[in-house]
Amino acid sequence: MDGFTYVDIFATKGIEYLLVISGLLFFAYFWRFLSRPAVAVYREYANVFPAISDWFHLPLEGMYFHQGHSWAKPEGDNVVRVGIDDFAQKLVGKIDAIKLPQVGSQVSQGEKAWSLQVGSKSIDMLSPVDGKILDINESLLNSPESIGKDPYGQSWLMKVQAPRVSANLKNLLSGGLARKWMEEVREKLLARMNYNLGAVSQDGGVPVDGIAKNIDRERWDEIVREFLLVS
């Protein structure tokens, strides 16, 4: 710059900006590259979690839920059909036998009504309504493991003659409340799982031995009882 010829003091600016832009693009790529494992794992988890949400899907049409994970479906004339929800059976895993009360006997809301036999352990469950048992699902007794196929339909447990049905239903959850409750259950489960996703197979299916056993193989029954409110 002698003052006699033109020297562009910003001659390299354009190249510098291009450099910086490519530097930034490269940086973004580099950053992703360094956190790659996380990204890969993220993808797997991202696949799994929506599937998990499916577990908590509730058919809300005409269904009432007890917080011990049983359901009741009024069918008119004070007759109520009763079953266990999808989550309960997934939690417990392969059920070896179901012990249902005798036809004609009484059950009452919130009291132990039937039990699930898993290996050497027996898990009690609570009845959603008061009343006299009219009928039990015989086919289920013969093949208890099929309960997972259609927990809200084919795989009902029993029919109950419930004289106080409307009062009973008031104590149960339906609609938005049921959904909210299920959300809490989900949060609780995630916390219990401690992110031990070994409990979940990649397609979101459940290991045949149930979620609870995958959380803690020794004390799985305690976990189950906690969720089913029978501990």
Added chain:
Amino acid sequence: MNRTTTAVQISSLKDFLVFMRSELKPKGKILTPFNVITGSVILLGAVLILYRFFMGLGSVVHSSSEYPWGIWIGFIVMVGVAFAGGAYVTAFIVYVLRGEKYHSIVRMAVLNGFLAYVFYAGAILLDLGRWWNIANPLIGNRFGVNSVLFLVAWHFLLYMLAQLVEISPAFAEWLGLKKARKFLASLTLGAVIAGVTLSTLHQSGLGALFLMAKWKIHPLWYTEFIPLLFFVSSIYAGLSVVIFIGTVSFRVFEKDRIDEEYRRSWDDIIIDLGNACAITMFVYFFLQILVLVHGKHWSLLNTGMGYWYLTELIGLLLIPGFLFSWGVKSGNPAPIRIAAVLTMIGVIINRVDYSIIAYKWYLPLSERYIPSWMEVVITLAIVFTMVWVFIWIVNRVPILKKPPQWAIEQEQEEESVERAVALGLQLGLTMADGGSSIDKEKK
């Protein structure tokens, strides 16, 4: 109930048009005094703007070759951009520092920033003599890479895009576009990082514009540190504006536009914002003193311009700074609100000083630039239009109220996935052993 929480389902263009038609209708009373006054200013402004385009800039503005830039640049652009600073500061706090507490105000701040930029870009269009060439620095009808204004133009454009991305999930929620929302929300962090970077350069760039006006700006204002001063002051300017707009919004908007929880958390947030303002103003004050001493200009303090400088420094910087600290210490939002308004005035004066008041301060009053009434009307029209659009959007889009249920669920899902990823990685991941147990089951 408000309609936006009842999920809108838009599956076809027709649905969209029907939906937009219903949303375009004004909500609430039309003929309020506010609407009538601002509306007539906007109408008059629109006429004047047309006049300006046909008759040339000089027919509307007080033209003078001594003052290349009037209030459109000196006030709308300079002040507007400083006031939009709240957007990058809050976005930085919420998305980079993860200050979840401030989530309730981030959309308001970003929306305000975005609109500010859109409207001030409009003001630039008005001010450009050869406005049809506005895209030249962008499309490369000569890249003036040596120019500060070139950088400012690019940052303007890019930052506007970044802000659009930051605010877009709110619009996706409004329109009920679940997939789009998920995608847009995933871009937020990137947009915020880009936005903070661009803002840093853009705010300081506006100051750097004046670096070559060396002898034209009074020595008390001209320093080689103008870019730094502009950047630091944009932080407290932006936050003050957030305090101001927040306070006004939480009062004037009808109940169903605002989330109760947000409203309740506001008094708490205002104090934290005041705290941040007090600290940045403290720093800024010492920067100013440092610059003053560095320039050895203290003898100028005892002149007319010197008194003006002291007014700005003490009355509109120290005093509001003190009010901020007082409000923070006593947990009382009232002085903070007053301080915010004082600070805003201070920033307006500071920016106008650079382009108008301290610019060629030595000219006699008769040769100084005094805006014409038409310039003022157009300026007000632009500001009012922005306020209208802001209100229109807040009345429809979840800005001050919680996002619809599905959006919250989407967010939680993302979060639990992220949390799971993070924990899974830390626990040495059960993937290997869990995976094998899955395999076993499958066999």
Added chain:
Amino acid sequence: MGIDRRTFLKCLGTGVALAAPGCFSLPGKLEAAGVAANKEFMGVLVDTTRCVGCRSCELACAEAHNLPVPDVGDASAFEKVRDTSEKQWTLVNRYKTEKGEIFAKKQCMHCNQPGCVAACPVKAMEKREEGPVTWDTNCMGCRYCMVSCPFDIPKFEHHSAAPKLQKCNLCWERLQKGEKPACVEACPAEALTFGARRNLIEEANRRIYKNSGEYASHIYGEHEAGGTGYLYLSSVPFEQIGFRTDLGTTAYPEYTKGFLYSVPVILLLWPAFLSGVSAITKRKDKVRSEEGGKR
């Protein structure tokens, strides 16, 4: 450009050499190969001691650039100090000084490192290698050049719907044809000298030495604002004839250099820093929720 630079400068050199003997006594210097090959700046030396205030240059400029023709016979024009405008690229002012009345021409200084060029976001203002600073129609009309010019020269046509930036272009269109600037050619008093900047400085120094006492020993424009293409000689200190003497010797673009150079640096550092901060806060978040999970 229709004509290639080499031939252009050759004719330029010859043109000047022909005119040279009358102007200054360094014949032959201008057509020296060095000047042409290195594309040195051309400029104009204004010797205010010779200017008679006839305003022929104003007239010639207006004619050469299709500007409104000024009434140069009207002596009242000198009553106040005028500024160049969008209608007048150059003009002559009269100053009352300790040595009587002095006339000084005013126009764009054609800085070596022009503020206006560094300011222009579309390179509409351009410094030609041959010296002139010219304006082009891709201009946006942002008027940043007006803010950044140390001599306050560019003028904007405020009252036009398609306004132009008006300022002296050192008759760039004439230079390309090998002609001298119109004002230089029109000057009857040989107050204006066109030539290579290097030679003009030599010539100016020679005049100062030779006529000691007649000139203030300063060439205005040699170092002002980094040096300018227009150079001035005066018999009185320059502030008396309306020149700013507080401009300093730094070229104006240097003032923005620091900022412009920090831009790429910040562009690189900031995103990396922010990503890092966000990664750290994320990890903190994770630790917190992990503790929450175990509880």
